[in-house]
Amino acid sequence: MAVALLGGLLLLSGCAGGPGGGAASPSPRPAALITVDHAATTLHNPATPIVVQADGEPLSKVVVTSVRTGKVVAGTFGPKNATWTSTSPLEFGARYTVAAESAGAGFLSASKSAVVATIPTDKTAYANVVPDPGLVASTGIGVGQPMVFQFTKPVVNKAAVQKLLVITTDPPQPGAWYWTDDQDVHYRAATYWRPGTRIHIEAHVFGVDLGNGIYGAENNTADYTVHDSWIAKADGATETLTVFHNGAQVNSMPMSLGDPGHPSHNGPHVVSAKTPSIVMDSCTYGVCQGDPGYYSETVYLDLRISNDGEFVHSAPWSVGQQGNSNVSHGCVNLSPANAQWMYDHFNIGDVVEVTNSGGPPLPVWDTYGDWEVPWSTWQAGNATN
Structure with missing residues (x-):
């Protein structure tokens, strides 16, 4: 009897709820x-x-x-x-x-x-290609034309950016990148391109940190085809311009290079633009109207071969000196007929090699002094950061 009572008491204790008793409420569900x-x-x-x-x-x-x-x-x-x-x-x-x-x-x-x-867009820079592919679509490019990505703002992280630039050539012709300044990176091979080479270039820089808080605005690609080899050799010792097409001499003409006060740069030059006429004004380099030596003249049949004012062009005023003395301000002066022949045959990327001019080498930054840099130096590169 005592045992039964004890069991009942235990059962009662286990079921008692006490004041306010009843089943416990579940905790509120958390939100995601x-x-x-x-x-x-x-x-x-x-x-x-x-x-x-x-x-x-x-x-x-x-x-x-x-x-x-x-x-x-x-x-x-x-x-x-x-x-x-x-x-x-x-x-x-x-x-x-x-x-x-x-x-x-x-x-x-x-x-x-x-x-x-x-x-924001003001923190971006574009990697433009030079030359404009549309500009040379019908003519192709010459054997001396470097491949160029020109950034619209300075690049600090050059080594990282350079790894994202891709060149494919058919047939293969190994080359290397070299920064000519903080915004321009050029690619060339050890020697001039082989005629007929197809070149594809890519810049995978969209969103890439270029340095100083600037980012690549977009990727870019371009395709080029190299046309026949056209190389003119301007020898200041003979005052003669000799022209070679695919390695064979096809013309020779008297010329005049820069005078001793304005010597033409030595070294390979590359045609970067051509225009039927241009106004050459000495005030662009500080000799303005009223100063001794000032000139402003329309000049015809112009092949630009450097960015500081060197051209191959028609110079009827110096025909008497062509072939015997240097009288220009750094340009290659030709007779109107010879200038017309050069203008008809030479295009962007073709080469004019100047020797014995008495002037300094064409600087690498001077559109395009690329070929003045020894291949061993170019191949080693200069992207140190």
């Missing part, structure tokens, strides 16, 4: 935590996608919209809808609104609104 990378904190690099993450319940909906265009950015969900990643290209200087939702049985429904701002 949704985060958006770079939202309202730092400027976003458009080379990387926008990523939305949910900690808890899977994402059920994500809409990212360009504020400027109103276009919805495409994207994909990751495993179990724990993430969403944009797949459409993003832009510099843009703002994107993000609306994300998460809903399910395990957590309370959640939503997230955010704005992602990308790096």
Whole structure:
């Protein structure tokens, strides 16, 4: 009897609720935590996608919209809808609104609104190609034409950027990159291109850190074809310009180079532009109207061979000196008929090799002094940072 009573007491104790007794209420369900990378904190690099993450319940909906265009950015969900990643290209200087939702049985429904701002366009630089492929589409380029990426702002991280520049030649002709200044990087082989070579160049610099807070604005590609070899040899010792087509001599003509006060640069020059006429004005280098030696004259049949004012051009005023003395301001003076022949046969990338001019070597930066740099130096490169 005592044993039965004790068991009853234990049963009673185990079921008692006490004051206010009853079943315990469950804890409130937490809401899913949704985060958006770079939202309202730092400027976003458009080379990387926008990523939305949910900690808890899977994402059920994500809409990212360009504020400027109103276009919805495409994207994909990751495993179990724990993430969403944009797949459409993003832009510099843009703002994107993000609306994300998460809903399910395990957590309370959640939503997230955010704005992602990308790096502004004034913090970008373009990698332009030189020469303009459209300019030489019908003629091709000459054997002396270097491949050039010209950045619109200085590049600090040259070594890192250089690794993202690609050259393909057919037939293969190994070459190397060399920075002629902080904005121009050139590529050439050990010798002139072989006629008929097809060249494809690429710059994979979109979103790449160029240094000093500047980023690559976009990638760029271009294609070129090398035409026949045209090389003119301007010898100051004989005052003669001798022309070779694919290695064979096809013409020879008297000429006049720069006078002793304005000697032509020595070394290989490359035709960078041609124009039927140009006004040559000495005021561009500081000798202006009223000064001794001032001139301003329209000159015809002009092949530019350096950026500091050296041309092959028609010079009817110096025909008497052509073939016997140097009287120009650094240009290669020819008779009108000979200048016309050169203008008809020479195009961008063709070569004029100046020797015995009495002048200094053409500087590497002077469009284009590339061939004055020894191949061993060029091949070693100069991208040290």
